[in-house]
Amino acid sequence: MSSTSNSSGALSRQQKNHSILSIPIVYALAFPPHLYAFARGMTASNYTYSNTVPRANLDLLKSKLPEATWQSLARAQGAHLNALEGFPLFAGAMIAGNYAKLSPNDLNFAAAEYICARVVYTALYMTTKSEAWSYLRTGVYAWSLAAPIWILWKAGKKIRDQSVDLKEL
Numbered sequence: 001m002s003s004t005s006n007s008s009g010a011l012s013r014q015q016k017n018h019s020i021l022s023i024p025i026v027y028a029l030a031f032p033p034h035l036y037a038f039a040r041g042m043t044a045s046n047y048t049y050s051n052t053v054p055r056a057n058l059d060l061l062k063s064k065l066p067e068a069t070w071q072s073l074a075r076a077q078g079a080h081l082n083a084l085e086g087f088p089l090f091a092g093a094m095i096a097g098n099y100a101k102l103s104p105n106d107l108n109f110a111a112a113e114y115i116c117a118r119v120v121y122t123a124l125y126m127t128t129k130s131e132a133w134s135y136l137r138t139g140v141y142a143w144s145l146a147a148p149i150w151i152l153w154k155a156g157k158k159i160r161d162q163s164v165d166l167k168e169l
Contacts, residue, residue: 019094019107022115026090029118030083033126037076044069071129079125083118086144090114093148093155100155110147117144 041049041057044065049057058077062070097107121144124137 015104015108017098017104017107019104019111020098022111023091023094026083026111026115026118027087029115029122030080030087033076033079033083033122036126037073037080040069040076041073044073072126075126075128079122082125082141083122086118089145090148093151096155097151100158102151102154102158106154107151110151114144114147117147 038049038051038054041061045057045061048064049061058070058074061073065073094107094111097110117140121137121140124133124140128134128137
């Protein structure tokens with residue numbers, strides 16, 4: 001946190017904005033499940049897991065791997081793809097929030113909340129084996145969507161409220 005002087009001469013605290021820095025962090029969160037799936041797939045398949053056509057590996061190895069191993073790999077791949085699918089919404093929200101000049105507190109809170117939700121979601125995605133727990137995972141997924149949607153809503157309202165009425169021109 002940095003200190004700045006206000007008009008009365010007293011020091012005030014200005015919150016640093018970490019929201020743009022959170023974008024590469026969120027992107028990086030997509031790769032641990034992928035690396036896990038690749039490493040486990042290689043060892044489980046006796047190194048026949050191929051990097052040549054990686055998206056076909058699960059289909060090709062389904063009949064060659066124990067069902068529990070295949071399901072673990074499928075969950076890891078799903079967690080990886082889901083993180084990549086959610087990334088544009090998050091990145092767009094952080095960019096829109098900064099463009100609209102939302103408060104650093106709001107942006108930082110939303111970024112931290114999203115990161116926490118995604119870590120919990122990924123852990124649940126990779127470990128959930130029952131229908132009952134899958135609903136908790138879905139709830140955490142909804143929680144993760146709330147943060148960027150909230151920022152997009154706030155940014156949209158702020159930009160709308162600051163827009164110039166064309167009749168005034």
